[in-house]
Amino acid sequence: xxxxxxxxxxxxxxxxxxxxxxxxxxxxxxxxxxxxxxxxxxxxxxxxxxxxxxxxxxxxxxxxxxxxxxxxxxxxxxxxxxxxxxxxxxxxxxxxxxxxxxxxxxxxxxxxxxxx
Amino acid sequence: xxxxxxxxxxxxxxxxxxxxxxxxxxxxxxxxxxxxxxxxxxxxxxxxxxxxxxxxxxxxxxxxxxxxxxxxxxxxxxxxxxxxxxxxxxxxxxxxxxxxxxxxxxxxxxxxxx
Numbered sequence: 395x396x397x398x399x400x401x402x403x404x405x406x407x408x409x410x411x412x413x414x415x416x417x418x419x420x421x422x423x424x425x426x427x428x429x430x431x432x433x434x435x436x437x438x439x440x441x442x443x444x445x446x447x448x449x450x451x452x453x454x455x456x457x458x459x460x461x462x463x464x465x466x467x468x469x470x471x472x473x474x475x476x477x478x479x480x481x482x483x484x485x486x487x488x489x490x491x492x493x494x495x496x497x498x499x500x501x502x503x504x505x506x507x508x509x510x
Numbered sequence: 511x512x513x514x515x516x517x518x519x520x521x522x523x524x525x526x527x528x529x530x531x532x533x534x535x536x537x538x539x540x541x542x543x544x545x546x547x548x549x550x551x552x553x554x555x556x557x558x559x560x561x562x563x564x565x566x567x568x569x570x571x572x573x574x575x576x577x578x579x580x581x582x583x584x585x586x587x588x589x590x591x592x593x594x595x596x597x598x599x600x601x602x603x604x605x606x607x608x609x610x611x612x613x614x615x616x617x618x619x620x621x622x623x624x
Contacts, residue, residue, distance in 0.1 A: 398553070425610060435598055437554075437614040450611055484553060488610050495561045496542050496610040501553035 397421050398502035400485050406508045407475055415470045415505045417485030425449075426468035427486040427499065428460060437484070443468055472507075480509045512537050512605040516615035523591050524623045531586040531618045533601030541603035543584040544612065545575055548598040557599075560584060571595070596622045 398419045407413055419426060427450070428440040441460040442450035448460070457473045472479060482504045488497040513536045523529055535541060542561050546554040558569025565577040575586045584601060598619050602612040 427610075435548075435617045435619075437600065437617075439611060442610065486554075490610065496604040496612070498544075498556050498559065499610065499612065501546075501555070503553045 398485055398487055398500050400483075400502040400505050402505060403503065404506050404508075406510065408510055409475055409477060411475050412471070412473045413475060413507070414472070415483055415485075415507070417468045417470070417502055419466055419485075419487040419500070419502075421487055421489075421500060423487040423489050423500075424465055425488045425490060425497075426462065426465070427488075428468065428470050429484040429486065429501075431482040431484060431504070433481070441468075441470075475507075475509045477509050480507055482506050512541075512603075512613060514601055514603050514613050514615040516599075516601055516618050518618045519616065520619045520621070522621040522623060525593050526590050529586075529588045529591045529595070529620070531599050531601075531620070533584045533586065533615060535582050535584070535601075535603045537582070537603065537605050540577075540579060541605045543575075543577060544602040544604070545569065545573070545584075545586050546600045546602055546614075547571075548600065548617075550597070554600065557586070591620075591622055593622045593624060596620055 401416045425444045427442045431437045443462040446462045459471045462468045484504045485502040486499040488499045490497045515534045544559045545557040548554045560577045598617045601615040
């Protein structure tokens, strides 16, 4: 069973389009995250949700909107895609999310987004 | 300011040789410290972590790391590298401790020669 899964694995689209990436975890975790990894492998957190509540919201263009329908799912919707949005997007989850030492984050396989 | 540095962008070692990957952080206190590995085309996997206590921590795949407060470092080591260890390695402190926010270093790409 895949612990953290993402769909699609690859996404190729034109500039200006709107697209979504889905993430699901079957670990029973309370917290989920979205990270962006650029072409130089630099990995940066974008958002985090704990029990469907947004707890981390980094400086990300408001074209990016996360949505958590339940604590097992965290989707990422991107409006008006730009060339600079091309990257690999990783979803992750962890047991806790607030207070105490941080819990291990478990990562999905990534979604490679290419904007043409 | 909170930051993390992995000084070595790319390291090449021969199979069977020892390995040390460097990680330094800048923070007013001791952060929680993690090392993750990313194999080509894969997601990230936790190798090991340090929160407190014994400064030498053991991880998976024969890796270990040593926390040195005086040097603000958390270097990753392996006594004998295998070809399958070729991957990208990320040091990731968590400074806030409150929201599991990891700050990833730039990564070190490890190549292993047969």
